[in-house]
Amino acid sequence: MTDERTAVVTGANRGIGLAVVQQLLDRGFVTVLACRDTGRGEAAAATLTPAPGRVLVRRLDVGDDDSVRAFAAGLADAPGRVDVLVNNAGIHYDTDQDPAGADVGVVREAFEVNALGALKVSQAVLPLLRRQGPGRRIVNVSSGAGSLSSMGAGTPAYAISKAALNAVTRLFAAQLAPDGILVNSVCPGWVATDMGGRGGRPVAEGAASVLWAVDLPDDGPTGGFFRDGRPVPW
Numbered sequence: 586m587t588d589e590r591t592a593v594v595t596g597a598n599r600g601i602g603l604a605v606v607q608q609l610l611d612r613g614f615v616t617v618l619a620c621r622d623t624g625r626g627e628a629a630a631a632t633l634t635p636a637p638g639r640v641l642v643r644r645l646d647v648g649d650d651d652s653v654r655a656f657a658a659g660l661a662d663a664p665g666r667v668d669v670l671v672n673n674a675g676i677h678y679d680t681d682q683d684p685a686g687a688d689v690g691v692v693r694e695a696f697e698v699n700a701l702g703a704l705k706v707s708q709a710v711l712p713l714l715r716r717q718g719p720g721r722r723i724v725n726v727s728s729g730a731g732s733l734s735s736m737g738a739g740t741p742a743y744a745i746s747k748a749a750l751n752a753v754t755r756l757f758a759a760q761l762a763p764d765g766i767l768v769n770s771v772c773p774g775w776v777a778t779d780m781g782g783r784g785g786r787p788v789a790e791g792a793a794s795v796l797w798a799v800d801l802p803d804d805g806p807t808g809g810f811f812r813d814g815r816p817v818p819w
């Protein structure tokens with residue numbers, strides 16, 4: 586097992602996830618770049634500026650139970666340590682749908698990846714997290730679209746799944762508070778990625794909103810929802 590602080594980022598081969606990996610490397614973490622396609626993951630890792638060997642590319646499809654199990658087993662072998670988990674993988678910002686006409690298959694897929702994916706990966710990685718000491722974090726990359734208080738009729742698949750992801754945050758935060766593991770939801774803001782499209786802010790700024798929840802002190806908040814370090818209404 587490595588004696589260095591280690592982070593795992595899901596959906597990390599592009600977009601915000603990749604920028605989160607870079608910022609974790611900048612902080613000195615050994616970082617697991619988890620991705621559905623390791624070829625694309627290796628290509629993405631080649632764009633980073635790590636000290637050699639500090640990025641580990643691993644296959645993970647968060648929508649596939651077998652993949653989640655195999656991923657967790659691989660982590661237990663090497664690096665054998667997880668201090669920080671960032672559940673970033675996400676799909677289906679369905680701007681073309683409304684609730685009345687929504688394709689339930691699309692809603693189900695979004696729920697499976699965006700909400701259940703984070704639930705399953707958190708469960709699978711938890712035994713490794715529990716072994717570590719201070720500085721343990723689970724960060725769920727949510728969205729203002731999952732805020733019930735401001736929810737309109739748009740993006741139903743995405744909104745339902747992100748509201749459910751926020752529930753995952755609350756549930757894990759409550760269970761893990763006695764262990765000192767902080768669990769928070771963060772919104773990266775509107776970010777110019779494949780999902781966010783043009784006009785959003787740079788990925789580094791979106792990633793910084795995620796890293797805020799990694800950088801929290803051990804007596805920092807848990808079970809919250811934040812954007813750029815400021816609370817977002819549920």
Ligand SMILES: NC(=O)c1ccc[n+]([C@@H]2O[C@H](COP(=O)([O-])OP(=O)(O)OC[C@H]3O[C@@H](n4cnc5c(N)ncnc54)[C@H](OP(=O)(O)O)[C@@H]3O)[C@@H](O)[C@H]2O)c1
Nearest residue numbers: 596600601621646647648674675728775776778779780781
């Ligand atoms: N961009 C925004 O404005 C914005 C705003 C609020 C919240 N967010 C959230 O931020 C997170 C990252 O979004 P992004 O803008 O960076 O999106 P993106 O550019 O579309 O990247 C999404 C990432 O998730 C991965 N992914 C999708 N399904 C997966 C699965 N089943 N298993 C594992 N990985 C999977 C993708 O992998 P592949 O390359 O294999 O498809 C990709 O690496 C998401 O949770 C999103 O909801 C984004």
